[in-house]
Amino acid sequence: MNKSIFLSLIFHSLMIILTALSLPFMMRSPIDLPPILTVDLIQITDKTTIPYAAKATEVLEKIKKKEEEKRIVSQQAPPSEKKKEKPDRIPLPDDLNKEKKQIVKKKQNPEEIKDEIRQASEFEKKELFDPNQIAALIDKSKEETSEILKKNKKLTQSSVKTSFSNALTLSQEDALKAQIFGCWSLPLGLPYHDNLMVRIKLRLKPDGTVSRSEVLDHARMNLPGQGFYKVLAESALRAIRICQPLRVPPTGYEKWKDLQLNFDANEMIKG
């Protein structure tokens, strides 16, 4: 009798602990992905061109010399005002400061070319030159972006990767991959970079069409020297749109309705 009571107590305690642990999971609300905000940058419309056009006319009136008449005037301010981008080059913190100072108003006129922003290589560091340590210098030059890249890597590594044996069978997974492989056109101009991966989170409908998509790490698009990331992300989104409806199993919708696709161009680009 005592033994039964003892066992009953142990099992009851165990049940209480298990229930206490599982309750938070039961109470947790399902993942609700924020909706994607599509921002269309329309640079010429009737309204937006008015101030620029007026300005351009005013400028043109002032220019009387024949040589100057030949120049090409862009009616869009951004190209001339923007800081010169150096795709593929990972600027150093020092570079950034110096370049900011040197941003000048540029025009699309070869006759009025002003001093361009000074080019800088990865050598531009305070340390004395030692070719033996160039590789190390190049690595250091990536400090600007490394933190975010590391963070991204950590996110990927630490995020719980669902076993496909639970959600999709191997053949289902292969079918989905094969479908997307065929739709994804890699941008060929991608630089040789450490991190050429774009992670896209999808909410799928039961028929495999995409109801919501979100580019993770989208903050990376605005980092200096990461212009290619936006291009890569756009190519991945294009692939999803071309491919949909995705080849998903006819059953088990709850298991695969939230899908994360990791588009990794590293293997393809680096060979």
Next chain:
Amino acid sequence: MKKLILIFIFNLFIFNNTSFALVEVDITRGNLNPLPIAVSPLYVEPGSKEIKKDGKIIQNIGEEISKIIEINFRRSGLFNPLKKESFVQNPDIAHIKPRFEDWRLIKAQALVTGKVAITEDKLRIEFRLWDVVAAKEMNALAFSTTPDNWRRVAHIISDKIYQRLTGEKGYFDTRIIYVSETGKKTQRYKKLAIMDQDGANVKYLTLGNELVLTPRFSPKNQLVTYLSYFRNLPRVYLLDIETGVQEVVGDFPGMTFAPRFSPDGKKIIMSFAKDGNSEIYTMDLNSRVVEKITDHTSIDTSPSYSPDGKYICFNSDRSGLQQIYVMRSDGSNVKRITFGKGLYGTPVWSPRGDLIAFTRVHKGKFYIGVMRPDGSGERLLTENFYQEAPSWSPNGRVLIFYRETKTDSKGEGFSTKLWSIDLTGYNERLIETETDGSDPSWSSLLSK
């Protein structure tokens, strides 16, 4: 007891169920085909004036502009412009509102539309770049200029689209200066010539009665430095392409080689043989003060600055064979960076600073290759009987060089042609020129 076990299993099931939250799939493969892009002929507004080219009226300026954009894209190797015959939608409607279904039907992923208006002496060209799959506009710009600048505008539009679709600056609105060659191999006439990067608008800058060598563009502006022989004496000249003004920088003794600008355009760096030994020197273009950079008993030639101006790469035979070295711009800390078999020469630092292009000679073959500034990651891009003098495009993605062909048994068939190759090593293109060409140098972007 049975009940307890059931509850226990139920709890386990709850735990297990949470792992279905997010499924991850790694996509590691895709197409490496050039991006299919449709360049619709630009719509010409009714009442627009006609433009003449070589005395002939251009029938459809909108189509001509779209053709130039197409050629630029095809040559880049990154895009596949689709045939115009397959287009369903007319340019006039397409520019206002593309029917994306029609463009998706022909497998286009990007679409370029535009409009041209010519009034009096003013040309206005606008274009829009569309993402066909997402059915949205990616970029739109308008340019105003004089009508005779229509080709340049086509190149500028190509650059803008290239930048939007690849994330890096383009290189289409640029020029190439080279040595135009005519005549037999034993009696070549060499003239300085300049053309657009696509081979159009060739202009000859010298008459051909003096030997000209190694023209080099300034990375800052439209200045060119080159070497010419006057009464058998080497002279370094400075030529302003915009104004046509030319001046002698100086007469130098002995063999003088390859003057090249510093990144700020204030100095030129070259090698010449003083006291019988070739060393590297710089000359300040304002003060004309010459400074000796290297001091070694060996032959040091072909210097090229890093884009930040702090380092110089050059070739030297101080180790016995010609190899590439890197040093600080004051001549200190000289370090050899190539150790491969054969000879290495003509090093040129990339405008991005990440690579050095070079010519390698090994077992009778000439290679154009690239390597990192520390000498690692050497990649040979192209191999041929004779080729050398690589020069970088301003975005550091394409190299231009020249290649010679063998003469036959009769001593004929010799020619020198300009070629380009991109960093992948797969996109090798002949650049059509009116005459033979050698020693090309790529300008910076004309429109910044």
